[in-house]
Amino acid sequence: MNRRLILWGILWILSLVCISFWGGPVSYGFFAAMTIIPVISWLYLFMVFLMFRIYQKLVSPVMVTREPSPFYFTLVNEFPMIFAGVRVRFFSSFSTISGLNSETEYELRPHSSIKMETQIVCHYRGEYEIGIKRVEIEDYLRLFRLSYKNPDTLRVAVKPHIIYFDSLKTVNVSELLRDSLYHKNTPDILTREYMAGDDVRMINWAQTARSGVPMVREQTGEERQGVSIYLDTYRPEEDERDYLPAENTMLEILLALSWFMVSKGISIKEFHIDRDKRIYPVSDTAHFDDYYEFISAVSFAKEYSPDRAVGVLDTDVSILSSNAVFIITRQLSDPVMKMINTYTHNDTEVLIYLVCETADDAVEALNGVARVTLIPVEVDAEIEEVL
Amino acid sequence: MTVFFYDLLYCFSVSILSVSLLWDHTGAKEHAIAGVIIAVILPVFFTAVKNAGRRFKLLILGIPSVIAVSVLSLTGLKEGIEYLSSNLWILWLVFICIGAYLLAVLIRSYILVRRIAAMVIIAGAILLTYYNEPIKKVSVAVAMLLLLIFLVEMIQRKWNKVGDTDMKRHVACISPFLLVFALLVLASPARKEAYDWKFAVELYYKAVAGFDRINFSLFKKADDSFANAGFTENGTFVSSFKNNNMQIFTVNPSIYSGRVVYLGGTSMDHFDGRGWSEKNVPDRKMIMLDTLETRCAVWQADSEYMTDHIRESSVRIAYTGYYTHYFFAPVKTLMNTGKLGEFSYHTEGTGILSDKKLGPGDAYTIYYFRLNKDSEHFRDLVKSAEAIDRDTWETVRYNYFKSGSSGLEYEDYLAYRDEVYKTYLSDVKLSPELSEKLDEVIKGADSDIEKMQRTEAWLKRFKYSSSPGKIPNSVDTPEEFLDHFLLNTQSGYCAYYATAMAMLARSQGLPARYVQGYRVSFKDAGTVAVTKNMAHAWCEIYFDNVGWIPFEATPGYSMGKPWEAANRNETETNVEYGQQRTAEVTVEEKEPVEEKNDIDPKLVLYPLIGLAVFIILYILMSRLIYSIRTARMDNESRAMLLCRRNLRFLRLMGYKKDDAETLEEYGMGLPAETDKGFITCMEKILYSEQKINDDMLATVERSAKEILKQLKKKNIIYRLFVW
Known part of the structure; x- marks a missing residue:
């Protein structure tokens, strides 16, 4: 549990003890202060919740797995008060935002914004949400934290990645x-004499050796x-x-x-x-x-x-x-x-x-x-x- | 502006705190409103002067100076000094505000000073509370505000964040919430006494009552705890009863029941100084024997007019949401042997218990003799009561019981009497001081009944309290209890008074007992619902040849008025208490003197004129200074100054340049009618090494003129104050 919240709890109980034994403005004022602090903090959080905006942007709505894509997001404060502590959490199951720490907290002055440019990499093909998943806001005394889902998430269609390679490891x-016509050298394959223009890959070398003249395989419908x-x-x-x-x-x-x-x-x-x-x-x-x-x-x-x-x-x-x-x-x-x-x-x-x-x-x-x-x-x- | 608000927050808070703490010493009590205005305006003034630019600083300082000079010149310096001398509170407030401002500057500038200030505030608050020194609520609210500001700054300093983390802006921007906090603290109630948690106690007992109801309705569990309730040594009466509004039964009186009936549940004989218990009560039909004894006494003394002393009455009791074995009955109950209505009963000491559990739906009617206890005739009867002879006893007994009255013979009665003395008369030796007091009270009383009535009246003058505090551990005997209660605290609840009455009666050689039950008051005719919090305790004293007579010694309670004797014609003197002749005092009414409220118009007019002259001079001077400055500038500086001015004017017209916007982009966003020629020049000045030539300067100046013209069209204030 939040250390500051525990401390507040102890002080509040202490204020109860004070008013139980002593009267006067100091003890009642202390109790009132300890009771009002969380009320004002939650009021502040509520105002921030109403006024905080996020804008996210992808350069292209179509992405390919494993290929980084530019991603921007802007945190906007439309409030005449300061936003003391704002943190954003990203979707991380299927995508990764590079260069940004999700533990970073932002402070936004009144009517200002913070724009962050980064890259996003999607790991899997499919259609799913990326970018900012949740927003966490904290009051100025760091007593309470309000976490809520980002109402405007980004949904992207991600295409699969093509891997290029020269040889197939598992298969020769x-x-x-070898049964392909290009490589068939068995005697019983139909052949004819080589004519100019024939594909040299079609030469049946076994037959050629036997006959002494270049022989090419005849293609049949059963190849x-x-x-x-x-x-x-x-x-x-x-x-x-x-x-x-x-x-x-x-x-x-x-x-x-x-x-x-x-x-x-x-x-x-x-x-x-x-x-x-x-x-x-x-x-x-x-x-x-x-x-x-x-x-x-x-x-x-x-x-x-x-x-x-x-x-x-x-x-x-x-x-x-x-x-x-x-x-x-x-x-x-x-x-x-x-x-x-x-x-x-x-x-x-x-x-x-x-x-x-x-x-x-x-x-x-x-x-x-x-x-x-x-x-x-x-x-x-x-x-x-x-x- | 941010720095201004930040400074103002500190300055204002420290100033208000200082003024409120020292208010009583300034002599400003009679001038509260003026004092508050000074205390509020001065911090704002100091902060504004400190944070304003040169031009505005001159303005802020100039205006009050002009007003002060005008007033002084009108009234004269000598008169001004005299006025201040006779109103030193003004000077005090000003000095306090100046001192507070300087302190505020230190506090906001140095962390160490802030920490010291926080510790001083906390220590001061603790000491003031401990020594019960008076302090104003506004001081507490502002002190809390300052502590909160310190806390916010401390947290902000340690908070690792990205973005605009400027401390002053941070505090200034959340200041509205801090101010709301301070206002709420100021508005919250603050009692002089410690909080008694009444609502929590009531809530607790409501919960207990609710639990009892559920318990009884679901499990039909009998509650016989009443037998153990009553006097508790921690000083609170039957706390589980007194605050419990759970309904137990209803009582329906008859016409002779009077306004009050005391329904006894059980009585106790032994008091050890801290609590009552039932120790030696014999298992005998004490209730019936007592009733018969009293009946015999009355019949023997005044057989013709027995109703002047006792009246046969009845009440019907119906149990509601409650299960118990106890019957509740008034003193002098008439009961058939073995049966109360349809219910069989047995006695345990002085308690009447049903053989079966009684609960909702069960009801019984109980018949009893109501005593005319506080009437003179009854007192005379008790005073002169003679020993009851056998014939009288048998006659009365036969009259009521005819048959089945075993255990109620004359011999039983005689044995019962001996047991009463043995059980209910312990040796109580009063302390000399208490004995002296009691002697004073009963001085001149010629009978035991009169002594007891006087004692009862004396105790009734004490104070009632349901929480008189814990009985000291040193109290161990009835005598020590009496001294603690009657000589020290002199306040308590019914159990205290019932105990005191019983002990005092015993000290006079009269058997006495402590009874607990319910006191039911019939305000209007009809059924009364009896709740647990109607539980009560009283004393009963045994008078020879008469029987037990109840006494109500608790302040604020009575057993009802005596009824008039049927055949007596008493003449009563019409004495009205409290009537006094007061001397007629004629007060000459003075005619109200009309106060003349003439205000010298010079006092208002001259400062206003002085102010207007100052403002005009200020404007002219500013223009002159500006013209001289710009004339001395080189082309580049002048062009830059004009460009910046143009941007400022455009901002006033609502076209603010965004930080991320380039000049070109900004220019493209301006309306078509705006002269944007200066933008290109500004770009060249900022981004290229090109020198400003005369053409470019002329373009900038032309733009400046056009933009200024547009601005002045917008608002008359700009026309006057912008050039």
């Missing part, structure tokens, strides 16, 4: 794409194309402190993988469930920005159970014809396992990025399953290190 891309990435949009929790970090990690993995593949010339198909099934193909980096906007707008919900993906997305021909399927999910639920089985039966390589705290059960469940690679990812893990 060439190994993954596998690119990779597919499934994003599990199911949201089991209700508290944003639980789901925002995990969803942010999932989206960052998705975007990082997507960019990596596309930058390597590998086409991708992203698919997920929301109100309907969604499949978004991207074949080159020129269209990546649109893809990024699309992914930034992806929503998660309890209704988007992977049940709805089973029998719909796992039987989609374009997905089945992928060289590999990346699954980004938070739990290996039965529907997801069914999808995995469908893909593996189709001889499709499956890589699972499991975003969760502990993956022991998943590891056990997938033990012995062929063509499946499980990569556990902690919720707040560094994506660069994971990928």
Whole structure:
């Protein structure tokens, strides 16, 4: 408890003792003073509460995680009296204000303002409140503190961050794409003689060695194309402190993988469930920005159970014809396992990025399953290190 | 302005404090209003002079000087000095205010002085309270204000904050709250005596009563604590009763009940100097034996006119929110053996207890003889009462009880009498001083009854107090109690008086007992609700061959007036007490003298003229000084002065430049008709090394003229006082 308040309490009790034993203006005046002090203090706090204003401003209403954004706030005193002690508390669950100590107290003279310029960094993708969360005002004797919620909070939509990297640590891309037409050297692949203008990557070197002339692979309609990435949009929790970090990690993995593949010339198909099934193909980096906007707008919900993906997305021909399927999910639920089985039966390589705290059960469940690679990812893990 | 308010706060507070503390010594009592005005105006004046700029300082000092010179020149210096000599209080106040101002300057300038001042104020307050010295409320309020200002400054100094933390501004800006605090302290009541916490005590007992009600209504718990209530040695009477307004029962009187009835609950025989107890009371039908004895005495002495001495009466008692085993009955109760109404009872000493618990809904009618105790005839009867013979006894007993009256035989009566003396007559030896006093009181009384009546009247002249204070630990015997009560404190409540009466009766060889119950007063006809705070104690004294007679010795209480004897024709002298002849005094009424209220107009006019002349001269001088100053300046200084002046004038017109605004931005915000030419020049002066040429100066001067013209159009005051 506030030391000064305890002292005031002791003095007030002392004043009661004084008036119980002595009469006169001094003892009654002492008692009156001790009784009136908190009344006047609360009156002062009430006036400050009515007259104190906060104005917050973000340069851009749209932010990207991990990227600092300029943030301004102004504390305004519209009162002809001084504001002795004002403190502001920031939202800290999903964002960080740099360079400002939330313990700082401000004094504002009458009809004045204090403007603070700083940077704000959002940690997770989503829509949430940032900036000043609460205001604490203290009276001039520091006896009482009134804390109240900031009525005008800032709400922002934060986009996920794209992580750029050169190699995929957990997956050997060439190994993954050895069935890709560019790299197929098996004898039974259809080939023809090389003609000027053919892509040299299509040369089947085994056949060329046998025949003595350059032979290129013939493309058929059954060739596998690119990779597919499934994003599990199911949201089991209700508290944003639980789901925002995990969803942010999932989206960052998705975007990082997507960019990596596309930058390597590998086409991708992203698919997920929301109100309907969604499949978004991207074949080159020129269209990546649109893809990024699309992914930034992806929503998660309890209704988007992977049940709805089973029998719909796992039987989609374009997905089945992928060289590999990346699954980004938070739990290996039965529907997801069914999808995995469908893909593996189709001889499709499956890589699972499991975003969760502990993956022991998943590891056990997938033990012995062929063509499946499980990569556990902690919720707040560094994506660069994971990928 | 901030510094001005800050200084004024200190100066004003110290000044008011000093003046209020020394007020009685200045001789300004008869000139309170003028004194207050001086005490208020002088601090403001000193502070204004100290904080004003040169020009305003001249103005502030000049105006009162002109007034003073004008007044002196009119009245003459000699008369002025004479006036001051005969009104030294003015000088005293001025000196006090000057001293207070200097002290205030020291206090606000040095932390050490502030701390010393705080300690002096606190020590002074403690000493004044301890020695009960008079002090004015305004002194206390201002002293509290000063302490609060010191505290605010101390807190501000140690407070780590960002922003404008200037101390003086801080204190000046919260000063309205500090002043409200001081005013509230001034307005709060201040008694001379210590607070008695009556409301808290009443609240406590209301809570106790409420708890009792809940207790009784929910758990139907019988409250027989009455038996133990009464005299407590910490000096407060039955505190749980006296402030408890919980209703116990209702009483419905009959027509012969009179205005007051005393309902006894229990009586006690043994007093040890600090409290009563029931020690030796035999288990005998004492109530009925007493009633029969009195009836016999009256029948024996005056059988034809018995109603002149006793009247058969009744009251109906109905219990309300209360459970108990006790019956409450007046003295001289008539009860059938074993039954009171429908209720069976038994006696425990002098208490009548129901065999079953009585509570809400239970009611009984009790019959009793009302005594005409304070009538002359009754006194004569007691004086001349003879021994009751067997025949009388048996006749009366048979008349009332016919059958079932075992325990009420004549032999029982004789044994009862012996036991009364044995139980209720202890040896009480009065101290010589008290004995002397009592002898004075009962001097000339020719009977025991008259002695007791005189004693009763003597005790009634003492003071009633429900909290006479704790009985000293040294009081250990009835005699010591009597000395403490009757010779020292001479104030107490009913239990004290009942005890004193009983002890004094015993000292005269008369058996006496202490009775507690309820005193019910019937102001109007009808049912009376009896509450716990109607609990009362009185004394009963036993007179040979008559029985127990109650006495009311508590000041302010009476047992009701005696009723007129039926067959007596008493002539009463019409004596009106308190009537005195007063000598007729004729006072010559003087005709009121009309006071002439002529005010010499010169006393008002001349100072006003002097003031006006001063102001005109001041304005002219200021303009002249300004013109000379600006003429001597170089172009740059002059241009800057004019630019600053323009900004000042624009601010007066409502166009204030914000600190964060550049001059250009400010200029863009001004109305189109404003001549903004000076802004560019000002920017060049401030931000570039360019010299001011004549063209630029001319632009600035032109702007200054135009802005001044605009300002003068706005307000006539600017027309007069701005140039």
